[in-house]
Amino acid sequence: MKKILDTGNAACALAVKAAKVDMVAAYPITPQTSVAEKLAAYIGSGELQAKYLPVESEHSVMSAVAAAAAVGARVFTATSSQGLLYMHEILHYAAGGRLSIVMANVNRAVCAPWCLYVDHQDGVSQRDTGWIQLYAASNQEIYDSIFLAYKVAEAINIPVMVNYDGFLLSHSMMPFEIVDQEIIDEFLPVFQPDWRLHPDWGGTFGNVTPSDEYAPFRNRLADDMIKAGELIKNYAREYKELTGHWHGDLFDVYRPEGGEYFLLSMGSMAAEMELAVDILRKEGIPATGLRLRVFRPFPGAELSRLLPPDAKLLVFDRNHAFGTGGGVLLSEAKSVLFDRKDQVKITGQVMGLGGEDLPGDYLAQKAREMMEVLK
Amino acid sequence: MLEMRIHGRGGQGVVTLAELLAKVAMEAGREVQTLPFFGVERRGAAVKAAIRFDSKPIKVRSQSYRPDILVLMHENLLPIGLADGFAPEAVFVSNGTSPLPVAQTQWLVDAERIALESNLIIGGKPFINVPMLGALARILDIPFDLVAETIRNQWPGEKAAPNLKAAQNAYNSVQQIKGGRCHE
Numbered sequence: 370m371k372k373i374l375d376t377g378n379a380a381c382a383l384a385v386k387a388a389k390v391d392m393v394a395a396y397p398i399t400p401q402t403s404v405a406e407k408l409a410a411y412i413g414s415g416e417l418q419a420k421y422l423p424v425e426s427e428h429s430v431m432s433a434v435a436a437a438a439a440v441g442a443r444v445f446t447a448t449s450s451q452g453l454l455y456m457h458e459i460l461h462y463a464a465g466g467r468l469s470i471v472m473a474n475v476n477r478a479v480c481a482p483w484c485l486y487v488d489h490q491d492g493v494s495q496r497d498t499g500w501i502q503l504y505a506a507s508n509q510e511i512y513d514s515i516f517l518a519y520k521v522a523e524a525i526n527i528p529v530m531v532n533y534d535g536f537l538l539s540h541s542m543m544p545f546e547i548v549d550q551e552i553i554d555e556f557l558p559v560f561q562p563d564w565r566l567h568p569d570w571g572g573t574f575g576n577v578t579p580s581d582e583y584a585p586f587r588n589r590l591a592d593d594m595i596k597a598g599e600l601i602k603n604y605a606r607e608y609k610e611l612t613g614h615w616h617g618d619l620f621d622v623y624r625p626e627g628g629e630y631f632l633l634s635m636g637s638m639a640a641e642m643e644l645a646v647d648i649l650r651k652e653g654i655p656a657t658g659l660r661l662r663v664f665r666p667f668p669g670a671e672l673s674r675l676l677p678p679d680a681k682l683l684v685f686d687r688n689h690a691f692g693t694g695g696g697v698l699l700s701e702a703k704s705v706l707f708d709r710k711d712q713v714k715i716t717g718q719v720m721g722l723g724g725e726d727l728p729g730d731y732l733a734q735k736a737r738e739m740m741e742v743l744k
Numbered sequence: 745m746l747e748m749r750i751h752g753r754g755g756q757g758v759v760t761l762a763e764l765l766a767k768v769a770m771e772a773g774r775e776v777q778t779l780p781f782f783g784v785e786r787r788g789a790a791v792k793a794a795i796r797f798d799s800k801p802i803k804v805r806s807q808s809y810r811p812d813i814l815v816l817m818h819e820n821l822l823p824i825g826l827a828d829g830f831a832p833e834a835v836f837v838s839n840g841t842s843p844l845p846v847a848q849t850q851w852l853v854d855a856e857r858i859a860l861e862s863n864l865i866i867g868g869k870p871f872i873n874v875p876m877l878g879a880l881a882r883i884l885d886i887p888f889d890l891v892a893e894t895i896r897n898q899w900p901g902e903k904a905a906p907n908l909k910a911a912q913n914a915y916n917s918v919q920q921i922k923g924g925r926c927h928e
Contacts, residue, residue: 374763374770400782485782506805537805542766542778637805644803728806 370612372546377538380508380545381447381473381531382407384515386417387553388471391442391560394422394433396452399485400535401475404447427452431459438468438528439574441565443519446470449535450477453491457498460528464499464590466575467526469562471518473511476636477535478723486724487534489636489688493664493697495530499590501597502665505533506640509545510616513608516548516557520604523560525597527590532664534637536724548612556611598666619668620675621660624650628657631676632736633698634685635661638721642685644729645736656736661698669705676706676713683739684717685732695719716742745798748880749808751825752817755787757873762793764877764894769797771890777802790824797884813837815880817855817872819844837883839872843921853879853918862910878911879918888915 375383381404385393393412395405411417420437424430427448434444448456453474463470474492478484492502501521505511511533518529533539566574578586602618609615623643630649634642639660649656659675661668676682686696693700699717706713716739721727748765752758759780766776780793794808810831816822816838825836826846836848839855859870874895881891888911895907 372770374767374776534805536782537779540780540782541805542763542776543802544770544776640803641805726806728809729804 370546370548372544374542374544375508376403376540376542377508377511377533378403378475378540379407380512381515381533382411383547384512385445386411387548387550388443388445388515388519388557389559390417390419390445392420392422392434392437392444393446394424394430394437394444395446396424396427396430396448398427398449398452400477400539401447401449401452401473403539404473404475408445427455428459431456431463434470434472435459435463435466435468438463438470439466439566441560441562441567443523443560444470445472447473447475449475450479450491453495454479457495460495460498460500462575463528465586467590468528469519469522469526469560470528471515471522472528472530473515474530474532475535475539476532484723485535487537487637487687488722488724489532489686490722492530492532493688493690496665496697499527499594500665501527501529501594501601501663503529503531503662504635504664505531505538505662506616506621506637506660507545508538508541508543509614511538512545512547513612513614513616516553517601517604517608519557519560520608521597521600523562524600524604525593527593527597532636537637546614548614552611556608594666598663598668598671601663617660617662619661619663619671621658621662622675623658623660625657625675627655628677629655629681630736630740631657631659631680631682632685632732633659633661633672633682633702634687635664635698636687638685638687638727638732641727641729642732645732648729648733649736654740667701667705669701672702672705673709678711680713681740681743682706682713682715683736684715685721685735686717686719687721689719689722714743745796745802745804746813747808747811747831748795748797748813748815749792749811749825749828749830750795750815750817751790751792751821751828753787753821754789754791756791756817757871758791758793758817761873761876762795764873764898765880766795767897768877768881768886768890768894769795769884771893772886775799775801777804779807781807790821792828810834813883815876816844817876822846835883837880837918839876850921851879851883851918852921853914855879855914858910858913858917862906862913864906864910874907875910875914878914881911882915882918888912891915
């Protein structure tokens with residue numbers, strides 16, 4: 370293994386190359402563009418033996434990778450913001466079709482107004498498409514999450530979206546360790562789907578179904594999505610055994626000892642949140658950082674397990690759940706903790722939209738404001 | 745943690761400078777991070793990039809407001825650099841020959857002259873990011889060997905020579921105007 374210095378987008382492209390994908394389709398959009406460029410270069414030079422399909426839109430991108438996945442290829446694409454929104458229709462199709470697609474979404478604010486910088490509105494707006502969603506907080510985690518994503522997607526036939534913050538990770542250079550190819554090959558063997566669209570295999574794909582056939586398909590997806598949580602935990606551990614790399618399983622918990630106030634967030638802001646936790650701890654406030662790594666399936670039982678009796682949960686949302694008065698993580702957390710018999714208290718704030726900067730001291734101040742609300 | 749913020753103009757190679765300096769510092773055993781700030785880039789528009797150095801992994805994911813070292817690719821970027829903030833004990837570094845009108849400790853390097861002498865000319869203009877790399881490595885007390893190694897990796901073959909010459913010249917000639925030192 371060797372350590373290199375490069376951007377989050379480079380980390381993503383390197384991992385996709387090491388995952389030996391068969392097919393890539395992509396349409397460039399800021400801040401994702403260099404992922405598409407680097408993969409095109411790898412394929413052009415022969416470093417990566419794969420087909421690259423340049424297409425005219427993100428809707429076609431997702432249609433193309435869905436079709437390629439259906440014939441049994443290991444596929445990849447990457448997008449951001451409006452590109453992801455444009456894929457929305459086919460995202461449902463990909464999940465419903467149980468296609469093991471992996472996609473990077475380089476988080477960026479959505480229009481209008483037009484904005485190039487990060488927030489999580491693009492990703493969380495795809496909440497109910499049936500995709501697994503991971504959120505990374507460092508370039509190393511982006512790199513490692515790509516392998517985890519393929520492992521999970523191919524084991525349970527559900528597509529996985531690897532989210533990471535535009536510019537703050539995609540264009541920021543950090544040191545990260547490249548895993549030896551033999552170890553990647555051991556963790557992620559050649560994709561052997563148990564079904565593929567092929568004349569020799571028979572069958573059809575996405576046919577018209579009556580209600581009594583449709584409902585079981587959709588319910589199975591819902592059930593398997595819940596099971597995916599355990600798979601992610603197990604595969605994250607298996608990967609750690611092989612590589613030594615560990616970013617947490619469903620949550621990455623920072624300073625759990627004696628925690629009373631729990632600061633929940635995801636993405637790059639959750640790395641900076643550790644600085645806020647340090648500031649609060651110095652003031653004698655028993656703060657703990659909860660970095661959500663897996664947004665879908667939402668790890669409700671795990672969240673409840675992490676919160677001791679009478680815990681106070683402070684939720685930092687980089688998105689809006691319009692009409693609820695807060696963000697999506699706040700709604701999710703309230704919903705999964707509703708059955709708690711003790712007095713867990715929850716509040717939240719929306720911040721960091723369109724790249725609004727979130728330094729550690731600012732996050733600590735926001736935490737204090739939320740603590741006042743809970744008094 | 746030591747934080748540096750570089751102010752330059754689109755087309756000057758500020759992002760590459762940040763990358764090369766971070767690579768040199770990584771070779772010197774430091775934890776590093778670069779965070780370029782991207783606006784709507786055009787040649788000549790003001791641009792900036794942060795570089796962070798530490799002895800432990802860096803958790804910061806936000807912009808640079810109080811850099812310990814403020815770097816100007818030209819002295820006419822001073823108002824922008826000042827407006828974006830700096831640490832109370834910040835050290836200033838500028839490409840140029842006359843001292844900046846500020847009270848802080850500062851280092852000056854005649855990067856344009858060095859670039860011209862080393863034939864680092866693009867589009868008829870001296871290209872100063874490699875001389876600035878040499879000067880900044882010197883200010884950070886990083887041995888020149890590591891700068892040379894990074895340059896050879898970046899430009900294998902013939903292209904290395906003029907870059908090495910420029911970096912070495914800047915490394916040797918960057919001058920501190922007043923007392924004070926960088927701290928980590």
